[in-house]
Amino acid sequence: MQPSIEPQPADVADAHLHGAPQLTCEKLVDAITDYLEGAMAPDDLQRLELHLSFCPPCQLYLDQMKLTIAATGRLRAADVSAEAETVLMALFRAWAADA
Amino acid sequence: MSTGIAPDAPTTVIAPGGDPALGGDIALVHALRRGDEAAFADLVHQLHPSMVRLAQLFVRDRATAEEVVQEAWVGVLQGLDGFEGRSALRTWIFRIVANKARTRGRREARTVPFSAFATEDGDDDGGSADSDRFWGLGTSTVGYWQAPPEPWLDAEGRVLAAEARDVVDAAIAALPERQRAVITLRDVMGWDADEVCNELDITATNQRVLLHRARTAVRHALEDYLHAA
Numbered sequence: 001m002q003p004s005i006e007p008q009p010a011d012v013a014d015a016h017l018h019g020a021p022q023l024t025c026e027k028l029v030d031a032i033t034d035y036l037e038g039a040m041a042p043d044d045l046q047r048l049e050l051h052l053s054f055c056p057p058c059q060l061y062l063d064q065m066k067l068t069i070a071a072t073g074r075l076r077a078a079d080v081s082a083e084a085e086t087v088l089m090a091l092f093r094a095w096a097a098d099a
Numbered sequence: 100m101s102t103g104i105a106p107d108a109p110t111t112v113i114a115p116g117g118d119p120a121l122g123g124d125i126a127l128v129h130a131l132r133r134g135d136e137a138a139f140a141d142l143v144h145q146l147h148p149s150m151v152r153l154a155q156l157f158v159r160d161r162a163t164a165e166e167v168v169q170e171a172w173v174g175v176l177q178g179l180d181g182f183e184g185r186s187a188l189r190t191w192i193f194r195i196v197a198n199k200a201r202t203r204g205r206r207e208a209r210t211v212p213f214s215a216f217a218t219e220d221g222d223d224d225g226g227s228a229d230s231d232r233f234w235g236l237g238t239s240t241v242g243y244w245q246a247p248p249e250p251w252l253d254a255e256g257r258v259l260a261a262e263a264r265d266v267v268d269a270a271i272a273a274l275p276e277r278q279r280a281v282i283t284l285r286d287v288m289g290w291d292a293d294e295v296c297n298e299l300d301i302t303a304t305n306q307r308v309l310l311h312r313a314r315t316a317v318r319h320a321l322e323d324y325l326h327a328a
C-alpha cells in the first residue's frame with residue numbers, strides 16, 4: 001500500500017479487470033436503467049457491479065435512482081374526488097337497477 | 100401488475116381453464132352483477148385515479164380525461180357480462196379506457212404518434228442525460244464524476260413525503276410525450292415493460308431508452324428541489 005499516491009478510479013478498475021475495457025461512471029449512469037431492468041449482457045453486468053463495488057458516488061446515484069422510482073410510485077395512490085364518486089355511484093345504481 | 104381485487108372480495112371462485120389468480124376478479128364481477136355498491140366503490144377507489152392518468156396520455160386536458168373515464172366506467176358496466184376472466188379485470192378495464200381515450204384524442208385532432216418512434220419531438224436528442232457532470236476528454240479521469248451526486252439529507256423522509264409529490268408530478272408533466280407515457284405507465288401505474296411496449300407499440304429497447312431519460316429527469320428535479328431547500 002502506497003498511502004502517498006491516491007489511486008484514480010481508472011487504475012482501480014484496470015487492476016481488477018486486467019485490460020478489459022473499463023466502465024466509467026458516465027457509462028454506468030447511462031446503463032443504470034438497463035441494469036435496473038435486468039437487461040444487461042452478463043459481461044457488462046459484471047463490469048457494472050465491479051464498478052459499483054469501488055465507487056461510492058455511483059452507489060449513491062443508484063440509490064437516488066431507486067428512491068426516485070419509489071417517489072414516482074407514490075403518485076399512484078390518489079384520491080377520487082367526491083364529485084366523481086357521486087357520479088359513478090349513481091351510474092352504478094342505475095345500471096344495477098336496470099340489470 | 101397486481102389484479103384489481105377488492106381486499107375483502109372472496110377469492111375462491113376460479114375462472115375455468117383460466118389463471119387461478121384471476122379467480123378473485125370473477126368473484127368481484129359476480130358481486131358487481133349482484134349490485135354490490137361497496138364492491139364497486141372499492142374498485143373505483145383502486146382504479147379511477149390510474150384510469151384518469153392513463154386517459155390523460157391521449158387527450159388534451161384533465162377535464163376531458165375525467166369525461167373519458169366516466170364513459171369508460173359505463174362501458175365497463177355494460178360489458179361486464181362479456182368479461183370472461185381471460186385477462187385481469189384491471190387490464191380489461193384499462194384497455195377500455197385506452198381505446199376510448201385514443202378515439203377521443205383523435206377527434207380532438209391531437210396526434211399521438213407512438214407507433215412511429217419519431218425523433219423530431221425532443222425525445223431523442225442529447226446523449227448522456229447528465230454528461231456535464233463527468234470529466235471530459237483530455238483528462239486522465241475522463242468519464243468519471245466531476246460533480247458527483249450529493250447525499251440527499253433525510254432522503255427517505257423528504258423524497259417520499261407529500262411535498263415531493265408535486266415536484267415529481269410537475270417533472271413528469273414537463274417531459275416529452277413518449278417519455279411521459281412510458282414513465283406514467285411503468286413507474287406511476289406499475290405496468291410491466293411488456294405491457295407498456297404493447298400499449299404504446301414500441302420496442303423493448305425504445306421503452307428502456309425513454310424510461311431512462313424520464314427517470315433521469317425526475318431524479319434531477321428531486322435533486323434540485325432537495326438542494327434548494
Ligand SMILES: [Zn+2]
Binds near residue numbers: 028051055057
Ligand atoms: Zn463511478
